[in-house]
Amino acid sequence: MVSIWFxxxxxxxxxxxxxxxxxxxxxxxxxxEQVVLYNLHAxxxxxxxxxxxxxxxxxxxxxRQKKA
Amino acid sequence: MTNLYAFIVxxxxxxxxxxxxxxxVFYFALVLAIGFxxxxxxxxxxxxxxAGREMTAWVAGLSFLSANLGALELMGWAGxxxxxxxxxxxxxxxxxxxxxxxxxxxxxxxxxxxxxHSVPGYLKLRFGEPxxxxxxxxFAFMTVxxxxxxxxxxxxxxxxxxxxDINFSIWVSSLTVAVYVTLGGLRSAIFNEVxxxxxxxxxALLIPILGLYEAGGWTNLKLQIAQRASDQYVHLWSGLGxxxxxxxxxxxxxxxxxxxxxISMGYWTTDFLVVQRILAAKDIRSAEMAxxxxxxxxxxxxxxxxxxxxxxxxVLPMKLVPESVAAATGxxxxxxxxxxxxxxxxxxxxxxxGITALIAGFMSGxxxxxxxxxxxxxxxxxxxxxxxxxxxHHYVNMGRWTTVIGVLISVGTAYLVMQFASIMDxxxxxxxxxxxxxxxxxxxxxxxxxxxxxxxxxGLLCGTLSSIGMWAWVKADPSALRYVALSPHAxxxxxxxxxxxxxxxxxxxxxxxVSLATKPKTDAELTGLVYGLTTVPSVGDIPVYQKPxxxxxxxxxxxxxxxxxxx
Numbered sequence: 001m002v003s004i005w006f007x008x009x010x011x012x013x014x015x016x017x018x019x020x021x022x023x024x025x026x027x028x029x030x031x032x033e034q035v036v037l038y039n040l041h042a043x044x045x046x047x048x049x050x051x052x053x054x055x056x057x058x059x060x061x062x063x064r065q066k067k068a
Numbered sequence: 069m070t071n072l073y074a075f076i077v078x079x080x081x082x083x084x085x086x087x088x089x090x091x092x093v094f095y096f097a098l099v100l101a102i103g104f105x106x107x108x109x110x111x112x113x114x115x116x117x118x119a120g121r122e123m124t125a126w127v128a129g130l131s132f133l134s135a136n137l138g139a140l141e142l143m144g145w146a147g148x149x150x151x152x153x154x155x156x157x158x159x160x161x162x163x164x165x166x167x168x169x170x171x172x173x174x175x176x177x178x179x180x181x182x183x184x185h186s187v188p189g190y191l192k193l194r195f196g197e198p199x200x201x202x203x204x205x206x207f208a209f210m211t212v213x214x215x216x217x218x219x220x221x222x223x224x225x226x227x228x229x230x231x232x233d234i235n236f237s238i239w240v241s242s243l244t245v246a247v248y249v250t251l252g253g254l255r256s257a258i259f260n261e262v263x264x265x266x267x268x269x270x271x272a273l274l275i276p277i278l279g280l281y282e283a284g285g286w287t288n289l290k291l292q293i294a295q296r297a298s299d300q301y302v303h304l305w306s307g308l309g310x311x312x313x314x315x316x317x318x319x320x321x322x323x324x325x326x327x328x329x330x331i332s333m334g335y336w337t338t339d340f341l342v343v344q345r346i347l348a349a350k351d352i353r354s355a356e357m358a359x360x361x362x363x364x365x366x367x368x369x370x371x372x373x374x375x376x377x378x379x380x381x382x383v384l385p386m387k388l389v390p391e392s393v394a395a396a397t398g399x400x401x402x403x404x405x406x407x408x409x410x411x412x413x414x415x416x417x418x419x420x421x422g423i424t425a426l427i428a429g430f431m432s433g434x435x436x437x438x439x440x441x442x443x444x445x446x447x448x449x450x451x452x453x454x455x456x457x458x459x460x461h462h463y464v465n466m467g468r469w470t471t472v473i474g475v476l477i478s479v480g481t482a483y484l485v486m487q488f489a490s491i492m493d494x495x496x497x498x499x500x501x502x503x504x505x506x507x508x509x510x511x512x513x514x515x516x517x518x519x520x521x522x523x524x525x526x527g528l529l530c531g532t533l534s535s536i537g538m539w540a541w542v543k544a545d546p547s548a549l550r551y552v553a554l555s556p557h558a559x560x561x562x563x564x565x566x567x568x569x570x571x572x573x574x575x576x577x578x579x580x581x582v583s584l585a586t587k588p589k590t591d592a593e594l595t596g597l598v599y600g601l602t603t604v605p606s607v608g609d610i611p612v613y614q615k616p617x618x619x620x621x622x623x624x625x626x627x628x629x630x631x632x633x634x635x
Contacts, residue, residue: 002105004127004259008266011098015091015270015421022087022417035415037278043417046274 002063009057016050023047081229081404082411088420095267095424096244099260099431103248106256113460116253116467117185117443118348125354127262129361132345133369134261137268138433139426140221142373146409147402149377150388152316153293153301154634156377157370161304162328165627167336168363169620171346172356175337177604178514179347180355181596186347186440187340187510188448194513194597195524197452202528204448206502207340208441212474215437216481222430223482229407230423238482241427245435246475250468254348254443257435261345264428265365271418271425272372275406278413279379292382301381304634310557317559326565330572334507341440353607356616363623367630373406380405384412434478442470501539504568505531508575516583517591517598523583531575538567 023043030038084092110116123131148156184190188207192200223237248256283289290302300307300314307314308323336342336359349355380388386400388408394401400408410422446467451458458466509528512519541548542563552570553562594601612618 001109004262007098007102007259008263011095011263012266012270014094015267015424018087018091018094019417019421022085022415026415031415036412037282038415040278040281042274042278042413043415047417050270 003061005057006061006063009054009059009061012050012054013058014054016047016052016054018047019043020047020051081400081407082419082423084230084420084423085416087417088423091417091420092424092427095428096240099244099248099263099428102259102263103251103256106252106259109255110251110253111464113463113467115255116464117446119253119255119258121348122350123258123345123348123354123358124350125357125361127258128345128349128354128358130265130365131258131261131348132342132358133362133365134265134268134432135342135345135436137265137369137429138218139225139429140218140433142268142272142426142429143225143403143406145373146377146380146406147388147404149374150380150405151377151390151402152314153297153381154304154374154378155301155307155314155316155318157304157374157634158323158327160366160370160374161627161631162323163332164336164366165363165623166328167332168359168366169624170333171337171343172359172363172616173620175510175514176346176355176359177352178597178599178602179343180349180352181602181605184347185447186444187338187343187506188444190597191509191513191524192448192452194594195509195519196521198525199509199521199528200448201453202525202532203502203506204444206532208444208449210502211341211437211441211444212477213481215434215441215474215478217485218430218433218437219478220482220485225403225407225426228404229426234486238479241431241434242475242479245431245438246472249435249438249442250471253467254344254439257432257439258345258348260428260435261432264425264432267421267428268425269372271421271423272376272406274418275409275413276371276375276379279376279383279409283379283382289378289382293378297381301378302634304631306635311553311555311559311562312557316561317557318562318565319555322553322558322562322565322569326562326569330504330507330568331565333511334503334568334572338506338510339503340444341436344440344443352605353610353616356607357619360616360619360623364619364626367623367627376409377405380409384408434475438471438474438478441474442467445470445474501532501535501571504535504572505575508572509579512576512579513598515599517594517601518583518588519579520583520586520588522586523579523581526582527575527577527579530578531571534574535567535571538570 020043023041027041027044109120114120145156145159179190182190182193184193186204188200188204191203219238219242222241223234226232226237227234248260252259280286280289283292293301298315305320308318308320311317311319346355346358349358384405388402388405389397389399391401391403393399394404410419414422446463450466451463505528508531509524512527513524538552542552549558549563550556553566555562558566591601596602607615
């Protein structure tokens with residue numbers, strides 16, 4: 001059975017990549033209306049952190065075929 | 069006309085970008101995928117209703133916590149923190165941690181070794197069919213009604229925050245929940261609750277981090293709150309000497325004896341919605357560790373709920389107002405503080421994650437309600453009272469149909485609330501009537517072997533009726549609150565605390581008196597159900613640091629330190 005932690009890893013990984021991508025796009029194309037503390041680029045480092053954690057979970061708990 | 073509408077209904081708080089929408093859609097796709105994946109693992113009653121009783125301590129513990137961590141809970145308590153200050157933290161610390169540890173170390177062994185499917189099921193074993201029938205019918209009825217009330221409230225939030233149509237929110241979320249619970253049963257609900265736990269932390273933790281950065285740290289935040297509100301907004305206990313010294317209008321007796329000793333104990337140890345998650349644990353050690361793990365994380369939930377409310381007091385440029393004032397003036401209400409803080413700091417992507425966390429919180433709460441309703445209906449109402457000769461396959465099918473019907477009743481309730489808003493207040497009040505007396509009945513059943521069936525049944529009934537009576541008294545004559553809460557300075561929240569305390573005492577006194585006047589059960593009949601007549605199974609020969617009691621001690625110590633730090 002696929003572990004619950006694998007599903008969580010996939011969720012964090014996909015969301016992390018999307019948020020990191022959006023953050024990098026905003027970094028290179030600053031929007032006209034910026035959120036407070038935009039200069040900290042939270043999307044970039046938070047998205048990167050989620051990508052790393054999600055990637056590790058997805059790899060560590062990935063479904064494996066049982067050995068015969 | 070358009071201008072008038074814009075004046076009455078606030079414009080949507082946030083606008084989602086394309087990447088935000090992708091994140092929300094991905095969440096729906098993932099929960100449905102989990103439901104379809106698990107559909108082949110819900111073929112027996114044990115699988116469908118109890119998740120095969122194979123959950124690890126971590127999965128059961130996070131699910132136990134998540135079942136209570138709904139979107140309305142998050143937004144409501146963040147609003148309360150804005151309104152009342154750090155006092156709202158009592159509902160997360162003293163109003164939760166002691167009860168969770170008590171459940172783990174004292175009550176869980178009895179639930180677990182009795183192999184009951186539900187809390188009403190335990191009442192059947194201990195007190196007989198009448199006590200189970202009262203408990204099961206009231207729980208099933210109230211659970212689907214509460215689910216509908218929450219569904220409407222969440223759809224309303226989505227309308228205000230995102231501008232979504234109410235019908236769209238109700239039907240998309242309820243159909244999604246119906247599909248994945250019908251397919252995968254409790255296991256599917258638990259998986260999605262654990263997923264929701266991670267999404268909530270990932271989506272909400274940035275707010276306190278960025279908020280504290282903007283406010284200049286905790287010390288500066290306290291100074292700003294003292295200037296804009298009051299110094300008492302950042303103290304947990306120092307203002308609880310009297311009703312007039314704190315913004316909540318309550319005193320320490322209400323918090324300690326009403327909230328911590330009765331309401332919290334009742335909710336965390338007898339509300340089947342949360343207890344069901346622990347009953348799905350794979351062994352006795354996991355069943356004891358799960359609430360302790362839940363308590364460990366519960367202590368830190370104020371970081372993502374209470375702190376954003378306090379930060380809102382300090383950094384938001386506008387003043388938030390009560391819901392009634394907001395509805396009349398178009399200003400933002402206290403309950404908007406969390407979405408406002410989300411919109412303040414979160415750009416594209418992060419905003420989608422925050423909104424997904426709210427949606428996930430709502431849907432997993434609804435799945436929790438529906439799965440608990442399904443189990444109680446099938447095992448505690450349908451099987452004993454309507455058809456006791458069905459096969460296991462028959463009861464699983466009944467569970468699947470009940471899931472769909474439960475969701476439809478919830479949807480119907482949501483539309484009823486849409487037409488008659490006052491129903492919401494009545495349903496929420498009704499739910500609170502049962503919690504405190506039920507705790508009295510269950511705890512006496514577990515700890516006092518002399519408690520009898522008639523005693524348990526009449527105690528539960530009288531406790532519940534006394535709670536309804538006090539509520540109706542204050543409803544008819546608001547000045548009666550001074551008698552219920554023992555002070556002319558008491559405010560609304562104090563009523564809940566003292567009403568629970570008195571109804572618990574009524575339940576206990578009636579149970580004791582009736583039990584002493586009726587014939588007790590024999591010791592043999594009570595084996596496995598009552599303290600002193602039951603050999604509690606050992607968690608095994610394991611090192612000290614793996615024992616539940618060790619981790620309960622660690623959690624209790626951190627709990628004490630936190631209370632002293634924020635005294």
